[in-house]
Amino acid sequence: xxxxxxxxxxxxxxxxxxxxxxxxxxxxxxxxxxxxxxxxxxxxxxxxxxxxxxxxxxxxxxxxxxxxxxxxxxxxxxxxxxxxxxxxxxxxxxxxxxxxxxxxxxxxxxxxxxxxxxxxxxxxxxxxxxxxxxxxxxxxxxxxxxxxxxxxxxxxxxxxxxxxxxxxxxxxxxxxxxxxxxxxxxxxxxxxxxxxxxxxxxxxxxxxxxxxxxxxxxxxxxxxxxxxxxxxxxxxxxxxxxxxxxxxxxxxxxxxxxxxxxxxxxxxxxxxxxxxxxxxxxxxxxxxxxxxxxxxxxxxxxxxxxxxxxxxxxxxxxxxxxxxxxxxxxxxxxxxxxxx
Amino acid sequence: xxxxxxxxxxxxxxxxxxxxxxxxxxxxxxxxxxxxxxxxxxxxxxxxxxxxxxxxxxxxxxxxxxxxxxxxxxxxxxxxxxxxxxxxxxxxxxxxxxxxxxxxxxxxxxxxxxxxxxxxxxxxxxxxxxxxxxxxxxxxxxxxxxxxxxxxxxxxxxxxxxxxxxxxxxxxxxxxxxxxxxxxxxxxxxxxxxxxxxxxxxxxxxxxxxxxxxxxxxxxxxxxxxxxxxxxxxxxxxxxxxxxxxxxxxxxxxxxxxxxxxxxxxxxxxxxxxxxxxxxxxxxxxxxxxxxxxxxxxxxxxxxxxxxxxxxxxxxxxxxxxxxxxxxxxxxxxxxxxxx
Numbered sequence: 001x002x003x004x005x006x007x008x009x010x011x012x013x014x015x016x017x018x019x020x021x022x023x024x025x026x027x028x029x030x031x032x033x034x035x036x037x038x039x040x041x042x043x044x045x046x047x048x049x050x051x052x053x054x055x056x057x058x059x060x061x062x063x064x065x066x067x068x069x070x071x072x073x074x075x076x077x078x079x080x081x082x083x084x085x086x087x088x089x090x091x092x093x094x095x096x097x098x099x100x101x102x103x104x105x106x107x108x109x110x111x112x113x114x115x116x117x118x119x120x121x122x123x124x125x126x127x128x129x130x131x132x133x134x135x136x137x138x139x140x141x142x143x144x145x146x147x148x149x150x151x152x153x154x155x156x157x158x159x160x161x162x163x164x165x166x167x168x169x170x171x172x173x174x175x176x177x178x179x180x181x182x183x184x185x186x187x188x189x190x191x192x193x194x195x196x197x198x199x200x201x202x203x204x205x206x207x208x209x210x211x212x213x214x215x216x217x218x219x220x221x222x223x224x225x226x227x228x229x230x231x232x233x234x235x236x237x238x239x240x241x242x243x244x245x246x247x248x249x250x251x252x253x254x255x256x257x258x259x260x261x262x263x264x265x266x267x268x269x270x271x272x273x274x275x276x277x278x279x280x281x282x283x284x285x286x287x288x289x290x291x292x293x294x295x296x297x298x299x300x301x302x303x304x305x306x307x308x309x310x311x312x313x314x315x316x317x318x319x320x321x322x323x324x325x326x327x328x329x330x331x332x333x334x335x336x337x338x339x340x
Numbered sequence: 341x342x343x344x345x346x347x348x349x350x351x352x353x354x355x356x357x358x359x360x361x362x363x364x365x366x367x368x369x370x371x372x373x374x375x376x377x378x379x380x381x382x383x384x385x386x387x388x389x390x391x392x393x394x395x396x397x398x399x400x401x402x403x404x405x406x407x408x409x410x411x412x413x414x415x416x417x418x419x420x421x422x423x424x425x426x427x428x429x430x431x432x433x434x435x436x437x438x439x440x441x442x443x444x445x446x447x448x449x450x451x452x453x454x455x456x457x458x459x460x461x462x463x464x465x466x467x468x469x470x471x472x473x474x475x476x477x478x479x480x481x482x483x484x485x486x487x488x489x490x491x492x493x494x495x496x497x498x499x500x501x502x503x504x505x506x507x508x509x510x511x512x513x514x515x516x517x518x519x520x521x522x523x524x525x526x527x528x529x530x531x532x533x534x535x536x537x538x539x540x541x542x543x544x545x546x547x548x549x550x551x552x553x554x555x556x557x558x559x560x561x562x563x564x565x566x567x568x569x570x571x572x573x574x575x576x577x578x579x580x581x582x583x584x585x586x587x588x589x590x591x592x593x594x595x596x597x598x599x600x601x602x603x604x605x606x607x608x609x610x611x612x613x614x615x616x617x618x619x620x621x622x623x624x625x626x627x628x629x630x631x632x633x634x635x636x637x638x639x640x641x642x643x644x645x646x647x648x649x650x651x652x653x654x655x656x657x658x659x660x661x662x663x664x665x666x667x668x669x670x671x672x673x674x675x676x677x678x679x680x
Contacts, residue, residue: 034524035506095465099458118439121461122506125435128465129498132472136492144484151491152476158469166375166462184374 007323008330011066015075019061022083024048026134030126041111041123045094056106059335060085060197063222066328067201067215070320077141078204080134081150085197087131088154092161092193094124099169107243128158142204150200157196164188171255179260183224191223198222202318214318218311218328225307226335231256232300235288247284250291257303258296268294308336347663348670351406355415359401362423364388366474370466381451381463385434396446399675400425400537403562406668407541407555410660417481418544420474421490425537427471428494432501432533434464439509447583468498482544490540497536504528511595519600523564531563538562542658554658558651558668565647566675571596572640575628587624590631597643598636608634648676 023046030039043049061082065075096102097110098117104110112120131154138147167185171177198219202212233242234249235258242248249256255263262270270290273279279287291297311332320328363386370379383389401422405415436442437450438457444450452460471494478487507525511517538559542552573582574589575598582588589596595603602610610630613619619627631637651672660668 155472
C-alpha cells in the first residue's frame with residue numbers, strides 16, 4: 001500500500017472492479033436460461049447496460065472485505081460472501097421500490113416501473129436465492145463449517161431486514177411512532193445487513209469470538225449512523241449534492257428520525273404544520289426551518305455522531321490490522337461527512 | 341410398521357404433526373419481535389388461527405422425509421430440512437397470489453388481500469429467509485459439509501423456481517407458447533422444489549452419487565406429473581372434488597398444457613373459440629368438450645401417466661428401503677389418482 005494515497009482509495013480501486021465482475025459472473029447463467037427477462041431486469045437494475053449507469057456505493061461488500069482484511073484475511077478469498085451481501089441488498093431495493101411505488105432510483109426507472117410489480121417481485125426473489133447459491137465456493141477456502149456459519153448469519157440478517165421493512169411500512173399508517181420504535185426499525189432495515197457483512201468478514205478468518213463480536217458491533221453502529229445521516233440529508237441536505245429536491249423527505253411525508261423528534265413536541269409550530277397535511281415542494285424549506293427550531297436538526301446530527309463514535313470505538317476494540325483499519329475509519333468518516 | 345395399515349398412512353400420522361410443530365417453532369420467534377404483523381400474516385397463511393384452517397398437503401416435506409428414510413436415514417433427523425422446503429413453498433405461494441391477484445387460497449383470503457401487496461411481499465420474503473436460517477441444526481447431526489450441500493441444493497432450486505415463475509407470467513402476455521416452453525416452465529415452477537426435496541432427503545444420508553441422482557430424478561418427475569395432473573383437473577376435474585367451478589382454468593384463461601395442446605391445432609373449434617376472447621363459467625363445460633375433441637384430454641392424461649411412470653422407474657433405480665418405498669409409491673399414485 002502506498003503511503004501517499006489513502007488506503008481506502010487504493011482498496012476501492014482494486015476491490016470494486018473485482019466485485020462488479022463477481023456480481024456479473026454470479027448472474028451470468030441467467031442469460032442462458034429461457035427466462036431471459038430475469039437477466040434483463042437485473043442488468044438494468046445494476047446499471048450494467050445503461051449509458052448513465054451510476055453504480056451503487058457498494059458499502060456492504062466493502063465493509064465485509066475490509067473487515068476480512070482487518071481480521072487477518074485476504075479480501076479476494078471472501079469475494080463470494082461480498083457478492084452475496086450485495087445481492088441481498090439489491091433484492092431488498094427492488095422489493096422496496098415496489099412497496100414504496102418509487103418510479104426512479106439513482107436517476108433511472110425502477111424495475112417494477114418498467115416490467116410491472118409481478119415480474120419485479122421475481123427479480124428480487126431471484127437475487128435473494130442467488131445470494132445463498134453463491135456462498136458455495138467459500139467452502140473450498142474456509143471449509144464447510146465457517147461457510148455454513150456465513151449462511152446462518154446472512155439468513156438471520158435477512159429475517160431482521162424484512163422485519164425492519166414490515167415496521168417501516170406499518171409506521172406509514174400508524175398514528176403514534178416514537179423515536180425508540182424508529183431505532184428498532186432501522187436496526188433491522190439498515191443495520192442488520194451491515195452488521196452481518198462485518199460479522200461474515202470476520203468469522204471467515206476464524207478470529208476469536210470477542211473480536212468477531214466487536215467487528216459485528218462496528219457494522220451495526222455504522223448502519224445506524226448511515227441511516228440517521230441519510231435522514232438528516234433528506235431534510236437539510238444540499239439539493240445540489242443529494243440530487244433530490246429540498247427537504248424531499250418532508251414532501252414525501254416520511255416519518256424519519258428528525259420528524260419523529262419534532263412530533264414528540266406536539267405543540268411545536270412544526271408538529272402543528274405536519275398535522276395539517278401534506279407539504280408542497282415550495283413550502284418544504286420553511287417547514288425544514290420549523291423542524292430545526294424544535295432542536296431536531298441538532299438532535300439528528302448528534303445521534304449520527306454518537307453512532308459513528310460507537311462504530312469507531314467498536315472497530316478499535318476489534319484490534320484490526322493497521323492498513324485496513326485506516327480504510328474502514330475513512331469509510332466511516334466519509335459516510336458521516338458525505339453530502340449525498 | 342403395521343402390515344395391515346398402509347405405510348404412507350402410518351408415516352403421515354407420525355410425520356405431519358411433527359412437521360407442523362417444526363413449522364410453528366421455526367416462526368415462533370417472530371411473535372416476540374415488535375414487527376408482530378409478520379407473525380400474524382404467516383399464522384393466517386398457514387391456517388393456524390382459522391376455524392376452517394385446512395392445512396396444505398405438505399407433499400414436499402413428505403417427499404424429503406420419506407426419501408431420507410428410503411435412503412437409510414431416520415426421518416426425524418431431517419426434519420429441519422423438511423421445514424425449510426415447506427417454508428420455501430409457502431414463500432412462493434404468498435408471492436404467487438400477489439402476482440396472480442388471487443383473492444382466496446384453500447377457501448380463505450390470501451395474505452395480500454388482507455394486508456395489501458406491500459406487506460405480503462414482506463411475509464413471503466421473511467419465510468424465504470427463515471428457510472435458510474432453519475437449516476442450521478442439521479449440522480449437529482449431519483456435519484457442516486452435507487448441511488452446506490443442502491443449502492446449495494435448496495438455493496439453486498429457488499432460483500429455478502423463480503425462473504419458472506418468470507416464464508409463467510410472461511406466457512400470459514405472449515402470443516405463441518409451445519408445449520415445450522410449457523414443460524420448461526413447470527420444470528422450474530413445480531418440479532425444481534420437489535427435485536430438491538428428494539435430493540436433500542437423499543444427500544443428507546450420504547448415499548452414493550448414482551442413487552442420489554435417481555432419488556432426485558424421482559422428485560423431478562413426480563413434480564412434472566403432479567403439475568400436469570393439476571392441469572387436467574383444472575379443465576376436466578369434478579367440481580365437487582376440486583372445490584373449484586367447472587373448467588375453472590379455462591375461465592381464468594390459463595395457458596395450461598391441455599390448452600397449449602389444443603392451440604397447436606389452430607383450426608380446431610377449440611382454438612377458434614379461444615381466440616375469440618374470454619370464456620364465461622356458463623360456457624366453460626362446452627369449451628372443455630371442444631378441447632377434449634382436439635385430443636388434449638387424452639394427451640394430458642397420457643403425459644401425466646408418462647411422468648408418473650418415470651418417477652416410479654427412477655424411484656426403483658434408487659434402490660430404496662422397502663417400507664418407505666411403499667409409502668413413496670402410494671404417494672405418487674395418490675397424486676396421480678387424486679381428484680382434487
